[in-house]
Amino acid sequence: MRSYDVIIIGSGIGGTGVGALLAYKGLKILLLEKHAFIGGRCSSYKKEGFTVSSYVHAFSSSDKGALGEILRKIEMPDEIDWVQQSIAPLNFKGTEINIPVTSDIKKFLEVVKQMPIPPEELDDLLKVNMSMVSLSLKKLRALDNIDIRSWLSQYTSNKFIHTMMAFLSGASFVIPYYEASTSEYIRIIRNMITAGHGGYPRGDCIAIPQAYCRGIEKYKGTIRLDSGVQRILVENNEIIGVELINGEVIKAKIIISNAGIKNTVLNLIGEKHFDKNYVDYVKQLKYSWSAIVLKIALDKKITDKNAFIYFPTDNPTEYFRQIEKEGQIPESLFLWVVIPSNLDPSLAPPGKQLICCGSPLPYSKQEDWKKWLDQCYETLVNLIPDIPKHQLWIDTVTPTDIERMVGEQGAVIGIAQTTDQVGEKRPPIKSPLKGLYFVGAEAGGWGIGTELAANSALECAKIVLNELKM
Numbered sequence: 001m002r003s004y005d006v007i008i009i010g011s012g013i014g015g016t017g018v019g020a021l022l023a024y025k026g027l028k029i030l031l032l033e034k035h036a037f038i039g040g041r042c043s044s045y046k047k048e049g050f051t052v053s054s055y056v057h058a059f060s061s062s063d064k065g066a067l068g069e070i071l072r073k074i075e076m077p078d079e080i081d082w083v084q085q086s087i088a089p090l091n092f093k094g095t096e097i098n099i100p101v102t103s104d105i106k107k108f109l110e111v112v113k114q115m116p117i118p119p120e121e122l123d124d125l126l127k128v129n130m131s132m133v134s135l136s137l138k139k140l141r142a143l144d145n146i147d148i149r150s151w152l153s154q155y156t157s158n159k160f161i162h163t164m165m166a167f168l169s170g171a172s173f174v175i176p177y178y179e180a181s182t183s184e185y186i187r188i189i190r191n192m193i194t195a196g197h198g199g200y201p202r203g204d205c206i207a208i209p210q211a212y213c214r215g216i217e218k219y220k221g222t223i224r225l226d227s228g229v230q231r232i233l234v235e236n237n238e239i240i241g242v243e244l245i246n247g248e249v250i251k252a253k254i255i256i257s258n259a260g261i262k263n264t265v266l267n268l269i270g271e272k273h274f275d276k277n278y279v280d281y282v283k284q285l286k287y288s289w290s291a292i293v294l295k296i297a298l299d300k301k302i303t304d305k306n307a308f309i310y311f312p313t314d315n316p317t318e319y320f321r322q323i324e325k326e327g328q329i330p331e332s333l334f335l336w337v338v339i340p341s342n343l344d345p346s347l348a349p350p351g352k353q354l355i356c357c358g359s360p361l362p363y364s365k366q367e368d369w370k371k372w373l374d375q376c377y378e379t380l381v382n383l384i385p386d387i388p389k390h391q392l393w394i395d396t397v398t399p400t401d402i403e404r405m406v407g408e409q410g411a412v413i414g415i416a417q418t419t420d421q422v423g424e425k426r427p428p429i430k431s432p433l434k435g436l437y438f439v440g441a442e443a444g445g446w447g448i449g450t451e452l453a454a455n456s457a458l459e460c461a462k463i464v465l466n467e468l469k470m
């Protein structure tokens with residue numbers, strides 16, 4: 001029977017990231033992925049000459065943040081070629097505002113003038129900004145439990161400022177801003193400003209887990225696809241290995257699960273191996289919202305934009321509540337739009353274009369998402385009217401599709417960054433069961449989606465290496 005130092009279940013950003021970090025340190029790693037492809041939510045596929053994201057992604061601090069840090073730590077810093085983006089383009093009900101990703105206050109003030117904020121309320125925005133930039137880490141931690149809307153309301157009631165923060169945090173955490181943690185939001189804004197740019201990986205999203213997998217293999221780790229884990233084996237309250245769906249048993253004293261904390265505890269291991277309080281805690285954890293996604297291939301390039309976020313209303317609370325409580329489809333949807341082929345022309349055949357967009361919505365068991373998809377398409381066409389004339393094909397993704405692929409009620413992020421699930425209240429990476437750890441947008445970490453998972457991988461590697469006294 002084969003045995004390894006560490007078995008990692010799942011090839012998402014968290015799983016591949018921690019795999020590369022531990023393989024680099026000389027541990028004998030086996031990474032098992034149930035699908036025939038790597039990357040989990042951060043994956044891509046080929047279709048008629050286009051390279052298409054499985055979902056739709058933008059990356060905030062790219063090489064300068066946690067995604068790049070993993071590669072720096074394994075001495076492969078240039079393994080991802082990032083296309084840099086130094087502005088965050090917004091579209092507020094038709095008005096375009098390009099926010100520079102910069103700490104240069106002069107540049108920021110230039111842009112503030114374009115915002116629909118009365119001059120007497122501009123000070124409010126500056127106060128919000130100053131507070132975000134200057135808070136000490138201790139004061140920041142105190143904001144873990146405060147939602148963004150409540151925090152912002154201490155400074156301003158200006159509708160545009162609330163709208164901007166609500167939809168920016170909505171795009172980052174995929175939950176309403178009246179539930180999202182302020183500290184988490186401030187950290188990502190600071191991180192972006194420090195980096196000075198966002199980015200997009202050449203070769204599309206899958207280039208990130210591919211780079212980490214090259215790291216695993218370079219440092220003699222093993223990756224197996226089509227190798228779903230059916231059970232994690234426990235003996236005398238200790239992890240001893242895994243059993244695959246095909247019945248194969250593989251031994252390891254350390255298992256790092258990237259397969260979701262609920263799935264791991266409740267399905268792959270089973271409640272009986274844990275204390276009841278821990279099981280209850282895991283059961284009540286909440287996921288982020290899900291999303292619908294459109295990916296539209298065009299026979300020619302019809303827009304020069306790289307990406308933008310569209311705010312359809314200046315009443316974000318009503319927007320999110322309407323969807324959440326009443327299940328209503330708004331007339332115009334909040335969209336995040338990425339044009340991957342403008343960022344990396346190799347993602348579309350010469351002269352053609354790929355436009356992707358997503359809109360968040362809470363998970364529900366319904367299977368018919370046509371009305372949502374139609375509304376999403378209509379909103380996008382209002383913003384880029386030439387789409388229907390030039391479209392070759394459209395691929396769609398619904399919450400049901402995301403759920404089929406990754407489970408977790410089709411969650412975009414993973415475990416949500418609500419006020420009660422961040423900082424010290426984030427699910428811990430180390431489980432109560434000896435030898436079992438979690439990684440990914442599920443436990444530990446901070447940041448937006450992929451960066452949350454990458455930060456979790458960095459923390460997880462540190463914890464495991466500490467335990468092994470390495």
Ligand SMILES: Cc1cc2nc3c(=O)[nH]c(=O)nc-3n(C[C@H](O)[C@H](O)[C@H](O)COP(=O)(O)OP(=O)(O)OC[C@H]3O[C@@H](n4cnc5c(N)ncnc54)[C@H](O)[C@@H]3O)c2cc1C
Pocket residue numbers: 009010011012013014015032033034035038039040041042055056057058059060227228229230258259260291293358402405406411412413414439440441442448449450451453
């Ligand atoms: C529509 C959409 C838009 C998004 N937009 C962005 C964005 O713009 N920016 C951003 O940073 N993030 C974005 N994200 C979020 C981001 O992709 C995720 O938060 C992140 O990739 C999660 O990584 P993870 O490490 O938690 O692993 P996951 O992606 O959850 O991967 C887990 C892996 O484990 C595997 N697995 C599960 N069970 C088993 C088993 N039993 N055996 C073997 N393997 C198993 C799965 O197949 C999967 O490959 C988006 C996600 C979606 C869906």
